[in-house]
Amino acid sequence: MRYIGNKTKLLSFIASYLDELELHGGRALDAFTGTTAVARLLKARGFTVDTCDIMSFSYVLQRACVVADEYPQFPGLAEDSDLQAAKLSPHFRTLVESRLRGQGDLFSGIPDLQPLEEALVYLDTYLDPLSSFIDRHFAASESPVDGQRMYFSRRNAQRIDAIRHRLHDWRSDGLVTEEEFYILLTALLEAADSVANTAGVYAAFVKTWQSNATRPLRLNAPDIVVGTGLQCSAHRGDVVELVADLGRLDLLYLDPPYNTRQYSAYYHVPELIAEGWFAPELPTLRGKTGLIDDSQKKSEWSTRAGCIPALEQLLRAVDATHVLLSYNNEGIIPDTEIERCFRQYGVSSTYRRTERTYKRYRADRDSDARQYSGDHVTEFLYYVRLR
Ligand SMILES: C[S@@+](CC[C@H](N)C(=O)[O-])C[C@H]1O[C@@H](n2cnc3c(N)ncnc32)[C@H](O)[C@@H]1O
Incomplete structure (x- = not known):
């Protein structure tokens, strides 16, 4: 699915960093799972995965592609x-x-x-x-x-x-x-x-x-990771509220929003299809694009004032051994702040960062609202051992 921040094209980068860090199996949380691309990678690599996102359409994908462990027989x-x-x-x-x-x-x-x-x-x-x-x-x-x-x-x-x-x-x-x-x-x-x-x-x-x-609409079988025997779980809502009840994790994978665009306003149509329009909860639409009520889905991570406190709050609240964070060079959290938070809440000497440069995602290139310096973006992976 076309999605801002979709990590499908970065999976080999993430996989090779997991190998380098020797992180194999255990319990992992894909905290901002979106399309579930990374959660599927983690499950395929033997992690029992919890997934979380504020969007309902993502919850649908989580249940289908990560929680389900066999093809449906109907x-x-x-x-x-x-x-x-x-x-x-x-x-x-x-x-x-x-x-x-x-x-x-x-x-x-x-x-x-x-x-x-x-x-x-x-x-x-x-x-x-x-x-x-x-x-x-x-x-x-x-x-x-x-x-x-x-x-x-x-x-x-x-x-x-x-x-x-x-x-x-x-x-x-x-x-x-x-x-x-x-x-x-x-x-x-x-x-x-x-x-x-x-x-x-x-x-x-x-x-x-x-x-x-x-082109005519055509349904295709989703990419489901089957036959692992792993009991994965899906969650809809704010990840900071979730981690308090989640217990111990081996790996916390973070891929938060990196700019001030609220996902709820950018993906309201998939959200509607996911939630449906069946009585008694008929959605009310507003504006030229037919936006739906998203007051419960505004994210602090997409605000300049809120993103760093949100990262600190999450690192304080979670009980995890390893933390891996995807971010890029245009994100609203400065690189120096990520390093500061990781060193402060984790074991400072274990802090590391790696990077790769990629061709930009099309929806970003096409944006009128922002001026970018070029067609490429540098993706970072930050790591720290928390406990
Ligand atoms: C960069 S995208 C993640 C993309 C994902 N890794 C993928 O490959 O598709 C960020 C995601 O964070 C979600 N999000 C934003 N704020 C959140 C919050 N407080 N708790 C949980 N998810 C949140 C958004 O809905 C969005 O799906």
């Missing part, structure tokens, strides 16, 4: 007669087989992925489009009229609506387990993001149709 969907009827058609079977072939899974002897691909084919191909919340408030016709929010084509918006309603019904009727629900909802969030008519963030929509937005 026994309850045997009760959905419409889906069962669709499965009888040769066309349905061809679609499922071609997806499994794409995953290299058709003749591998691992039948696990098939039920997930069947559910995705059904949601992708067999639901009638529905005009509901996303179509009414976040879609525009091919030649948009004034006031329409051009986040999605009407066709894609109606498919998002239809799929989101069906997931809600399946969950309410007890036809899917919580993990199955979150896995399907993750597939929808990722698919919707890939056809959103934005430059990467939802603070604005693009005023002409981009090529990705004119």
